[in-house]
Amino acid sequence: MSLDTAPDSPVRLPFEPLQKTNSVINEPPLVRGLLIGAALAFLSLFLLLPLLSVFVEALRKGLGAYFAAFGDPETLEAIKLTVIAALIAVPLNLVFGLSAAWAITKFEFRGKQFLITLIDLPFSVSPVVAGLVFVLIFGAQGWAQPWFGENVGRVLFSTPGIVLATVFVTFPFIARELIPLMQEQGTEDEQAALSLGATGWQTFTRVTLPNIKWALLYGVLLCNARAMGEFGAVSVVSGHIRGLTNTLPLHIEILYNEYQFVSAFAVASLLALLAMVTLALKSFLEWRYADQLAATRRH
């Protein structure tokens, strides 16, 4: 019986294809040049230049002054607080986002559309409003404060408040990243795993998770970048107590307002580096695991 071969998989050619682009849909060189030039100019002006200026300003007085900025105990405290907030907020949102995406894509229930809208809420409201909500709840006149202040402890103007605000603002990142992918993948793989005898947990860890791991990782990276960089909501709930409730972005603002430009830009360069590392990491992962990515169709 001849049932072999004829795979529709991409065949590796032993030579490069002669023409990589299709001449039919190509523009004339002039148009091409103009379009590419416009895009590059725009990117340089609005992305590259500001990014560069951060580093230029930070290094204006030499490397010594640059590193001295990180020796400041208040800066170190700000870094510590930012890391703590991210370390709590990101895992929490990892669990929330995964559960929400799981519930929305693998089950049918009443109010599903409402839940999806709710998840998007932090994206659509201004972070300042988000911060104010927590002030209204936990502030001196807030309805939860009497009980909370007595039994749990301070929320506003301390670490819990900052974590809460960060969780709120970064909530949609992971769920939003996962929902479209999991919707597209459907539930057949899970059903197949169950019919083969896998338990619910085995199905999740061995089938669902591998199918979404790239989207999940991407979501975590984005979530982390935002958690560390969040300004508005955190600013409202923080109280700006130096060395205690200042996160990196807040600390940068204070330094800048006090005309400590080198310090301000040095700390800012840290956040800029974080952004670049995030992007580099993402690109590296995509490059390193291109085969698997292609197999699971994502990004």
Next chain:
Amino acid sequence: MDIQIRGVQKHYGSFHALRGIDLDIASGELLALLGPSGSGKTTLLRAIAGLEPLDGGLVKFGDVDATALSVQERKVGFVFQQYALFKHMTVLDNIAFGLSVRPKRERPDAATINKRVRELLELVQLGGLEKRYPAQLSGGQKQRVALARALAIEPRVLLLDEPFGALDAKVRKDLRRWLRQLHRETGYTTIFVTHDQEEALELADRVVVMNRGVIEQVGTTDEVWDAPLTPFVYDFLGTPNVLPGQVAGGVLRLSGASGALDAAPAAAEGTVDVYTRPNELRVAAADDPAALAGKVVETQRTGLLLRLGVQLLGSGAVIEVELPHPDPAVQRWQTGDTIRLRPARYRLFPRSGLAADAATGFDPTLTVTEHRSRSRS
């Protein structure tokens, strides 16, 4: 493993997908669930697998009440229409999945699993492809990996949902033959779902014809083809002509004919539909009073067959006739010729079936899948 299905009911919202299904499946049998979309055939298959919770009724595997068992405990080998292969696993890992997820006590060691997987790969003729990922396989190869994966757990029963639906015609034919052979070799009780009558008749020992959540007929290939129990089965298997007729005083007379065609059972008294296939009509003599007169409006020669479209003089309806045409020297029927026809074989059905359709509010444009998703959101 023999399977008994008793009074199985399933609703999706207001849609009644399974209306009390009773079915016995013998051990080692190759059974086809045949029906149009919306007939409930896939729902029934999923109900047997435990993927669809039932609203009522019983599914028994041998003496075990399977309705009380979870999907995992049922140990069925289910092959999905789109295969549902694990994309991030190699062919080898896909097939080994069912064995490797067993609890530690029951799990074979790695070497045994490996050996078993390699045996299965040979069985499905995919030796040498174990390191490939599903994305690197053709449709037919994916299908066979899915089958090997299902067989790896030594299932009580093998369930296939539209196994050849996503394949092109040539591969489909090959796979069909191959599946038949595989079934002979392994002897698993196998149930497959199809909407393709040719596929069902060619592959299965017995065919279950389903329509709107009920079983219309269960029988061997010969039985469902030669003796359709209902107009639906007649319609679904082939393209019959439906001729109106009257049964009065124990004799059948076709509407438009002057004489009686045949004796008829007294139970069929009244207006009837006479179902007859194009190849069951014969050219009648000019003086045959039971025959229907018509005019040839269309002729088409395919090989040894001559297909005629004949417009009946009485009703004006056009019926299809297939006549053998073995001798090219014989003058064949031409458009415009007058012809007289009488059915050599036919079946009577009382005229009532059609009126019932409108009453049920059945919407044939909605598939069960759509009902399934609608009822849940």
